[in-house]
Amino acid sequence: MNQPRQIEKRKAIINAASEMFLEAGYAGVSVDGIIAQIGGSKRTLYKYFGDKDGLFAAIVEQMCSEIVTPLTHLDLKRLSLREALSTIAHTFLEVLLSPRTIALHRLIIAEALRAPASARTFFNAAPATSYRCLTEYFIWADGAGLVTPGDAHARAILFLDSLTGQLQLRSLLGHENPAPVEQERLIDEAIAVFTKGIAPTE
Amino acid sequence: MNQPRQIEKRKAIINAASEMFLEAGYAGVSVDGIIAQIGGSKRTLYKYFGDKDGLFAAIVEQMCSEIVTPLTHLDLKRLSLREALSTIAHTFLEVLLSPRTIALHRLIIAEALRAPASARTFFNAAPATSYRCLTEYFIWADGAGLVTPGDAHARAILFLDSLTGQLQLRSLLGHENPAPVEQERLIDEAIAVFTKGIAPTE
DNA sequence: CCTAAACTGTACGATCTATTACCGTACCTT
DNA sequence: AAGGTACGGTAATAGATCGTACAGTTTAGG
Numbered sequence: 001m002n003q004p005r006q007i008e009k010r011k012a013i014i015n016a017a018s019e020m021f022l023e024a025g026y027a028g029v030s031v032d033g034i035i036a037q038i039g040g041s042k043r044t045l046y047k048y049f050g051d052k053d054g055l056f057a058a059i060v061e062q063m064c065s066e067i068v069t070p071l072t073h074l075d076l077k078r079l080s081l082r083e084a085l086s087t088i089a090h091t092f093l094e095v096l097l098s099p100r101t102i103a104l105h106r107l108i109i110a111e112a113l114r115a116p117a118s119a120r121t122f123f124n125a126a127p128a129t130s131y132r133c134l135t136e137y138f139i140w141a142d143g144a145g146l147v148t149p150g151d152a153h154a155r156a157i158l159f160l161d162s163l164t165g166q167l168q169l170r171s172l173l174g175h176e177n178p179a180p181v182e183q184e185r186l187i188d189e190a191i192a193v194f195t196k197g198i199a200p201t202e
Numbered sequence: 203m204n205q206p207r208q209i210e211k212r213k214a215i216i217n218a219a220s221e222m223f224l225e226a227g228y229a230g231v232s233v234d235g236i237i238a239q240i241g242g243s244k245r246t247l248y249k250y251f252g253d254k255d256g257l258f259a260a261i262v263e264q265m266c267s268e269i270v271t272p273l274t275h276l277d278l279k280r281l282s283l284r285e286a287l288s289t290i291a292h293t294f295l296e297v298l299l300s301p302r303t304i305a306l307h308r309l310i311i312a313e314a315l316r317a318p319a320s321a322r323t324f325f326n327a328a329p330a331t332s333y334r335c336l337t338e339y340f341i342w343a344d345g346a347g348l349v350t351p352g353d354a355h356a357r358a359i360l361f362l363d364s365l366t367g368q369l370q371l372r373s374l375l376g377h378e379n380p381a382p383v384e385q386e387r388l389i390d391e392a393i394a395v396f397t398k399g400i401a402p403t404e
Numbered sequence: 405c406c407t408a409a410a411c412t413g414t415a416c417g418a419t420c421t422a423t424t425a426c427c428g429t430a431c432c433t434t
Numbered sequence: 435a436a437g438g439t440a441c442g443g444t445a446a447t448a449g450a451t452c453g454t455a456c457a458g459t460t461t462a463g464g
Binding site for chain 1: 227229230308310311312314315316318321322324325329333352353356357359360361362363364365366367368371372374375376377387388391392394395396397398399400401
């Protein structure tokens, strides 16, 4: 078998098509356009992916598998609660507001009704993993006595969403990102409210 | 002039097209389809709206002007902080998770890059108004000594987003809404964290 | 009742799209 | 080196879409 050749071609198609879909949306990209970009024949594209929807699904799966990794390698247990929340806030905001993540987000939302399987893949890969990661930290912090007992999962959702909600929406709508100083003010206020709000009762 | 006739027709087009766009997205609706739905001639549609993009812009403007009203009629100043936050939480969640709002949200996000003017209209009408409304309350609560001084606007963003973020995303992705009891748990935890987090220092 | 404007219905042209077909060429295995 | 397989390039099929044109009909007002 000549797998390497096939794999290379497959990757080339996925890479090029990913960028195009992220930029122009599902309906804004034509199969002819993809082929014009990377050369080759439409026949092989259809051989690998069946049809345009199959290509879309493959691309979503590929991008979702790439997006998770940087979030699971945080070493938070040596930090104070304040420092840990600050680290989490900065790390997540950087990933979630990156142009690529925003574009993927927008693409998935746009096609959610037409491609529900991809929407589910995305949700399980990206936000659910983030919540889980932070939930684990809150559970640990609870055990370590850093916070007052409470619903760790709910707290993870609240903290993450409070930071990302508005900034993410603005990016999804194509607005300019706000000045970093404004982001910092939001992060500071969030950490202030949360550290006080879940502080252990003495 | 026979304005009533023109106005009626215009409204009929906007109403029918709104539903169709919300359901199927911009690319999923054809002008022929709209006309097939309501009868009449494409000619008049093009006379009123210029082209498909013009129709889209008119629809967004119309829906945005409708969506704001229910949020500005809350009388919060007689309530305790906890009760006020609970009222806000329930009111906003109901509006923001309604199928119509979600569909509009999804539509705007999907077309944000192609129709930035509509995206801006939407942002100013819906989320910005919500934030402003809640910001005013926090400013008042600060003046009334119910909370410790702080950035009212940031707090408004944090509180609202912490509640809506995950639930809204799940709806945008077409998932079933979670059980009401789960929503309540999230609201309860949010109110617990916030009331404690912004309580006045004694 | 009559005129002028607005509306309807259908048909049309041009363009774009997904998908399949054909055939010659490059490549890998044996 | 031979033969089968995957690839490239072009073209054809079939259908949908936007926007316009034209001829007939309804409506509003004097």
